[in-house]
Amino acid sequence: MEGPRRPPSATAPDSDDDKPDDPPSVWHRPTSSLPALPSLDPPSHGSHHWRNHSLNLSPLPTTSSPPLPPPDSIPELETYVVQVPRDQVYWTPPPEHAKYVEKRSKNPEKNKKKGCSKRLLWFFIILVIFGFLLGAIILILHFAFNPTLPVFAVERLTVNPSNFEVTLRAENPTSNMGVRYMMEKNGVVSLTYKNKSLGSGKFPGLSQAASGSDKVNVKLNGSTKNAVVQPRGSKQPVVLMLNMELKAEYEAGPVKRNKEVVVTCDVKVKGLLDAKKVEIVSENCESEFKNG
Numbered sequence: 360m361e362g363p364r365r366p367p368s369a370t371a372p373d374s375d376d377d378k379p380d381d382p383p384s385v386w387h388r389p390t391s392s393l394p395a396l397p398s399l400d401p402p403s404h405g406s407h408h409w410r411n412h413s414l415n416l417s418p419l420p421t422t423s424s425p426p427l428p429p430p431d432s433i434p435e436l437e438t439y440v441v442q443v444p445r446d447q448v449y450w451t452p453p454p455e456h457a458k459y460v461e462k463r464s465k466n467p468e469k470n471k472k473k474g475c476s477k478r479l480l481w482f483f484i485i486l487v488i489f490g491f492l493l494g495a496i497i498l499i500l501h502f503a504f505n506p507t508l509p510v511f512a513v514e515r516l517t518v519n520p521s522n523f524e525v526t527l528r529a530e531n532p533t534s535n536m537g538v539r540y541m542m543e544k545n546g547v548v549s550l551t552y553k554n555k556s557l558g559s560g561k562f563p564g565l566s567q568a569a570s571g572s573d574k575v576n577v578k579l580n581g582s583t584k585n586a587v588v589q590p591r592g593s594k595q596p597v598v599l600m601l602n603m604e605l606k607a608e609y610e611a612g613p614v615k616r617n618k619e620v621v622v623t624c625d626v627k628v629k630g631l632l633d634a635k636k637v638e639i640v641s642e643n644c645e646s647e648f649k650n651g
Contacts (some may be wrong), residue, residue: 531567551599
């Protein structure tokens with residue numbers, strides 16, 4: 360196999376075969392052995408630089424890279440919190456504030472008096488509001504739990520040799536409060552005829568529920584001998600008067616109301632001297648609160 364042609368040497372003698380009329384010989388180098396020339400066009404985005412295609416006759420480095428650390432020795436990533444301060448805005452107060460501060464610093468006693476007066480004013484306002492609320496609550500309770508006058512009626516009158524026995528019916532018309540009746544400390548129940556006493560006694564204790572109705576017997580010590588009445592067998596009725604002063608205690612849970620009740624009954628009867636034939640022709644009892 361022939362090797363590549365070599366160019367003619369300038370010092371080599373001319374061969375006898377060369378003729379003066381022949382053209383000089385030309386030597387061509389194979390194109391595959393020449394380096395690529397750079398292109399005049401601008402390189403595209405994805406193309407490599409023309410130097411990357413040039414021959415690199417330098418030997419490759421023989422130095423070896425350091426070994427990678429094992430996976431366990433990789434340090435953990437740390438988290439850092441970075442706080443960025445807000446922009447500080449410096450504001451210059453108006454001159455009126457400086458005058459106000461100077462005025463307060465010059466008169467500390469006056470400012471102290473003003474503070475005390477303001478506290479007293481607020482205390483007075485709170486006291487007025489509290490009093491108003493308390494008065495409103497009392498007014499509401501007064502109208503919501505307002506006792507009604509009790510109702511009494513004489514149902515029977517019995518005359519005994521030494522006493523009288525009066526049977527009364529008591530009704531409590533108050534629908535939301537119970538009541539308990541008892542005698543006043545110096546109270547008394549009296550039966551009179553023409554302003555002359557026939558008998559007196561005590562009212563027994565009586566408790567009633569709201570809107571309750573009960574009977575009660577009242578015993579009065581006395582006799583008809585103390586007064587001049589019509590003779591036995593007379594058909595003319597006589598008018599007797601029954602007076603009672605009672606203490607009534609109304610109660611509805613925590614609400615309590617105390618009242619003094621005065622009861623006056625006009626009783627017209629026949630046969631007062633005949634115990635077996637005493638007849639009540641008419642009766643009328645009126646009640647009122649003594650203390651309003």
